[in-house]
Amino acid sequence: VEQESDFTKLQSNTKFKALILIYKGLLKNYDGNYAGGLENIEESLQINPDFSEYFVALNTKANCFWGLERFDEAIALFKEADNYAADDFDRYTGFKNLAFLLTDLERYQEAVLPFESAIECYDKAEKSGIALPERKDLAPVYETQGCVLTGLKNYSQAIASFDKAVECD
Secondary structure (H helix, E strand, O other), X not given: OOXXXXXXXXXXXHHHHHHHHXXXXXXXXXXXXXXXXXXXXXXXXXXXXXXXXXXXXXXXXXXXXXXXXXXXXXXXXXXXXXXXXXXXXXXXXHHHXXXXXXXXXXXXXXXXXXXXXXXXXXXXXXXXXXXXXXXXXXXXXXXXXXXXXXHOOOHHHHHHHHHHHHHHO
16 A cells, blocks of 8 residues: 555455455454454455455354354364365365364364375475475474374374474474
């Protein structure tokens, strides 16, 4: 934005309004205001239900549901959001979030596949240059995957996952 008139034009732009509401929802979600975040996301989707940030909107909405302990809705939405992922890093993010939620719910067997999918998507995203090559983002994924594998009494794979977490960070 170079001039005030440019900002005025942006304010009347539906996609801009929807995007701002998504970011407000993200920030409220991070602050623990899940109901407020959910409200912003839903308002964004009403304004502009079909635009390039749809994955971010659905993924954030699922995180808000998680914070509000609406777990079944969160799980369903994380799965649906995958259909709107723009790239492999979006898919990594969605699978990671789903795996973490299932882990929190101690649904370890269900968490195994989303962890594997998250790591596979990260690898693809790294190869295409959209994920960090130092792989620090993967450290908590491998760590939590190790906890899941421990819960499933698959100790050798758990140790391998913990080793990978250490390698990443």
